[in-house]
Amino acid sequence: MSAEYTFVDVKEHQSKKDLWLVVHDMVYSCGDFVDEHPGGEEVLMDVAGQDATLAFEVLPLDVGHSDEAREILNGLLVGTLKRTGSDPKPPVTSPSSTSQTQSNDAGT
Ligand code: HEM
Numbered sequence: 082m083s084a085e086y087t088f089v090d091v092k093e094h095q096s097k098k099d100l101w102l103v104v105h106d107m108v109y110s111c112g113d114f115v116d117e118h119p120g121g122e123e124v125l126m127d128v129a130g131q132d133a134t135l136a137f138e139v140l141p142l143d144v145g146h147s148d149e150a151r152e153i154l155n156g157l158l159v160g161t162l163k164r165t166g167s168d169p170k171p172p173v174t175s176p177s178s179t180s181q182t183q184s185n186d187a188g189t
Pocket residue numbers: 109111114118119120121124125128133136137140141142145146147148149150151153154157
């Protein structure tokens with residue numbers, strides 16, 4: 082699927098059963114996966130409807146998720162993110178970019 086969604090669209094899916102999140106400007110529908118997540122449903126609910134790039138890449142065990150987790154994520158893809166002018170910039174997650182400090186409040 083290659084539909085395009087804005088954050089306005091993504092934010093409409095914040096319930097446990099209908100949970101979208103953004104990782105690297107791709108949009109994923111994770112409702113069916115929430116109960117199976119080894120990290121628990123709470124952390125997914127925390128980023129529901131938001132950019133979860135940092136949460137996915139960095140927070141778990143300080144190293145991010147495994148390749149297996151990435152494959153699961155791929156299977157949940159519903160489209161790509163279309164950023165509009167006022168949207169937060171994508172978080173910088175490259176390990177080589179430690180000198181960059183960037184605040185990314187994707188919340189409302
Ligand atoms: C749809 C997106 C996600 C998928 C498919 C996913 C998948 C997984 C998988 C398969 C694991 C097992 C370890 C591994 O293979 O890396 C895991 C662990 C974990 N995940 Fe996620 N995850 C997602 C999003 C998140 C988010 C947004 C957070 C927020 C911080 C998070 C936090 C964790 C934590 C803390 C663990 C470690 C659990 C433990 O072993 O104690 N995950 N996740």
